[in-house]
Amino acid sequence: MDTYPVAAHSERNASASRKLRNNSKQLPKFPSREKIEKFIATNKLQTPYLVVDLDVVESNYFALRRTFPIAEVFYAVKANPAPDVVRRLVSLGASFDVASPAEIKLVVGAGATPEHISFGNTIKKEVDIKLAYEYGVRLFAFDSEAELEKLARSAPGSKVFCRLLVSCEGADWPLSRKFGCEVGMAKDLLVKARALGLEPYGASFHVGSQQTRVDQWDTALAQTAELFRALQGQGIELKMVNVGGGLPAHYTDSVSPVGSYSSAIMKALTKHFGQNLPHVITEPGRSLVGDAGIIDAEVVLISKKSYDAEDARWVYLDIGKFSGLAETHDEAIKYRIESLGRKGATGPVILAGPSCDSVDILYEKFKYQLPLSLQIGDKLRIHATGAYTSTYSSVGFNGFAPLPTYCI
Numbered sequence: 001m002d003t004y005p006v007a008a009h010s011e012r013n014a015s016a017s018r019k020l021r022n023n024s025k026q027l028p029k030f031p032s033r034e035k036i037e038k039f040i041a042t043n044k045l046q047t048p049y050l051v052v053d054l055d056v057v058e059s060n061y062f063a064l065r066r067t068f069p070i071a072e073v074f075y076a077v078k079a080n081p082a083p084d085v086v087r088r089l090v091s092l093g094a095s096f097d098v099a100s101p102a103e104i105k106l107v108v109g110a111g112a113t114p115e116h117i118s119f120g121n122t123i124k125k126e127v128d129i130k131l132a133y134e135y136g137v138r139l140f141a142f143d144s145e146a147e148l149e150k151l152a153r154s155a156p157g158s159k160v161f162c163r164l165l166v167s168c169e170g171a172d173w174p175l176s177r178k179f180g181c182e183v184g185m186a187k188d189l190l191v192k193a194r195a196l197g198l199e200p201y202g203a204s205f206h207v208g209s210q211q212t213r214v215d216q217w218d219t220a221l222a223q224t225a226e227l228f229r230a231l232q233g234q235g236i237e238l239k240m241v242n243v244g245g246g247l248p249a250h251y252t253d254s255v256s257p258v259g260s261y262s263s264a265i266m267k268a269l270t271k272h273f274g275q276n277l278p279h280v281i282t283e284p285g286r287s288l289v290g291d292a293g294i295i296d297a298e299v300v301l302i303s304k305k306s307y308d309a310e311d312a313r314w315v316y317l318d319i320g321k322f323s324g325l326a327e328t329h330d331e332a333i334k335y336r337i338e339s340l341g342r343k344g345a346t347g348p349v350i351l352a353g354p355s356c357d358s359v360d361i362l363y364e365k366f367k368y369q370l371p372l373s374l375q376i377g378d379k380l381r382i383h384a385t386g387a388y389t390s391t392y393s394s395v396g397f398n399g400f401a402p403l404p405t406y407c408i
């Protein structure tokens, strides 16, 4: 059995740390088909719904901790806020990146303590900052002067970190432009943070979600190290680097394993910070929960628009852009879709959702292949849908209910 060094600061208690070192039981990287199919067959629930295999979440958490032991893991709750997912991660010793009071209440309700919460949203109402502070949260992100002033007023003395603007090249779901500021501005703001009675604590960035290039952290860490040096000149020693999320899940394109990302980030940290490494935190969302989920869905209609034999079939599902598959926007995320129980030749299809909105087309440019024998009522499994599905489903556009989640 391998043993790994464990970052002391990141352990909530000895039992979580023991669990990590002694994790010799084989955890699945993908949901156990047997377990999922048994759940589906036993419960006969109305589709569509999401099933999350908590052992896969655990396996992904351990894989990250093992390959990137110096980093404290703050789970980005927005990826999948199912209470069972959060509870499992609390039991493993994880910390949490939250964006709102509701997410704070959720993680506290699941057993997380305020020292393990980072309020990572750079756009916060001042009443929400105050509420977080009352909950005991003392770690906050910002990327602008006005936000810093809100923090100084409503979360006095807290640790603050500045989000840097970075390019999101190579990311299938970029998070650029809207967030972060340039290094020169970040420097001035962190100096100002000290003057306002806050603790200038560190810097963060996010290289974009579903980042396919392991080298993208290098550029961002070069900028971060530049910021650290600039602030040393002002007598400020930053302590923390938050390397964000961006680690991938497994969709149709193949991606490098988490270990290649961890070692590339580690190499970049050493290159830019030398032996004097800062406290490192990482905020995975997609990579912890994406692969853990499978959506059970059904074919509602199969049709053609003309008698032209060359036309692709239109296949309409009971799930669409408004009921959980929002990341099909611009066909950015291409889920693996499997039809059940049909064999034989396949042909191209255009896939669409059930709602009365023409935006609700899932894939048209990228031609999915489904069996020619596909029938209305056939079941489909949409794989690696544990992240950014249930949270993106609307409250009931056209009366289609939000996507329910079942954790097993």
Ligand SMILES: *Cc1c(COP(=O)(O)O)cnc(C)c1O
Residues within 6 Å of the ligand: 076, 078, 079, 097, 120, 121, 206, 208, 209, 210, 244, 245, 246, 247, 283, 284, 285, 286, 287
């Ligand atoms: C959404 C988000 C994450 C998670 O990103 P993934 O690419 O899903 O890992 C991390 N940090 C912040 C600040 C976020 O907004």
